[in-house]
Amino acid sequence: MPIHNTDVADILNKIADLLEIANENPFRIRAYRNAALTISGLSREVADLVANAEDLSTLPGIGKDLAGKVEEIVRTGSLKQLAELQKETPGELTELMKVAQLGPKRVATLYKQLGIKDTAGLEKAAKAGKISSLSGFGKKTEARILEELGRLRSSETAGRTRLADAERFVLPLLEYLRGLRDVKRAEAAGSYRRRKETVGDIDILAISKRGADIIGKFTRFEDVDRVISKGKTRSTVILRGELQADLRVVPAVSFGAALHYFTGSKAHNVAIRTLGVKKGLKINEYGVFKGTKRVGGKTEEEVYAAVDLPYIEPELREDRGEIDAARKGKLPDLVTLEDIKGDLQSHTTASDGKNTLEEMARAAMDLGYKYLAITDHSKRVTMAGGLDEKRLAKEIAAIDKLNKKLKGFQLLKSCEVDILKDGSLDLSDDILDQLDLVICAIHYNFNLSREKQTERVLRAMENRHFNIMAHPTGRRIGEREPYDIDLQRVFQQAKDTGCYLEINSQPDRLDLADNYVLLAREMGLKLAISTDAHSIDNLNLIRYGIGQARRGWLEKQDVLNTRSWSDLEKLLKRG
């Protein structure tokens, strides 16, 4: 099995956990965590970098020592150091740290004093009342531990929440807070604001002079299941569905600093604060300070200006080179919703969509679009009522007829053609010749080897009708892993043959993932942002695709469907 970046990051984080339990130098621990963060944010597989003999110690936060360790992980799948550590500190202990209330110090105490190594031992000791007598623990902590263990058992929902699912809670919560008399402003921060594909929790920020009051009302919001903590400026609650929400109340003068601070990412914040320290400034959630004097923080722009940087868009704040780019005046001018001229993937009642051709066209026109590609499935995708040549010919005729009626708008004749197992396409060249553009996608045989899956797509791209590859890795966030495919080779083939790939905006897909969007940009490959709409409402999902594109640093010119159809048509022409 190839070693992926997440595997490397997991091992580094595990070592950090174990070092923490062993009460090691906290800065050394942070070095491991920083390295894990760097690796997981890379646009390329670190295994490929090693295979190409590239110098890993040029990566931020990775020096000579960690470069060697990462190489060892890539080559052997594990690390001797980890085995050594586990002789002193059992590896299972890191699992205990996932129980709320338990951090490295308490886990170490539990292990040393009571020999507790796993959740079963923890539960037994807690029930026997042995934990409350330990120093640093008490009755309340013991009760909380038991409560948490019960919860962990009943729900395996400890994971992250998809952005769109979080949004269903965020928007009503913001509306509620904004409706309170003493709230001057309320905004969502955190990974939600950075438009990350999943969020760990919801961070909300409010301006008010009556913190305790607002916190009280927050904890009584209708979606709140239980309250974890509530103070005068800060509160944590768990919403229905086990999603955590944090509210911080700040004065107006601190709003920019707080918004910056709570938007993160953590790595970005640390980098900005470190720049501040070098200039003799203290940057925290209350503002930018020189000694005790406030010198900024009302707006985010003031925070960046304090360290001589221009404003950096939230989607870029991952410490993936944005600070360096800002310093050099080379920040991307990110694509926006307003730049989008049309949608390049949609379905109708002809296959598995919910609306007719005309309904889809009208809805796209209402969004101000100039075109919409109708991409019903091809015959192989029987589950979705895919079209054979004959039915597609009928749809083509229907589109031609409808286009004559539509003013200043055009339906594009297209199809989401299945890429068969051997890399051939599911429909004949004769019918594909009659289309404006052809979207191709994999729907079956997900479990081919990396080599076979990659060859399958490379071969498909040899077909002169292939224009855009839809949902290129087939993943369903939280449900289905991507199939194993070498996207770097696919991107290169796309460039060589004049094909493109898609960012699919469906909230459970968001495929390409942001790190691959970054890679495409680095390789100079343009992408489409499509909704894959199966209903008129679905056309609005484009905002998630835009978020993903922005996280991948895409500018207007990097996105196919920011162009008029006549300009796009020229780009799609294959030699």
Add this chain to the structure above:
DNA sequence: GCCGTTTTCGGCCCGACTGTTTTCAGTCG
């Protein structure tokens, strides 16, 4: 363990809340 327009040594981001505490450690973000 990393890193350097103050440094190759000596720093490394910072604060709120809770519970167990009589002044603070641990956890969390």
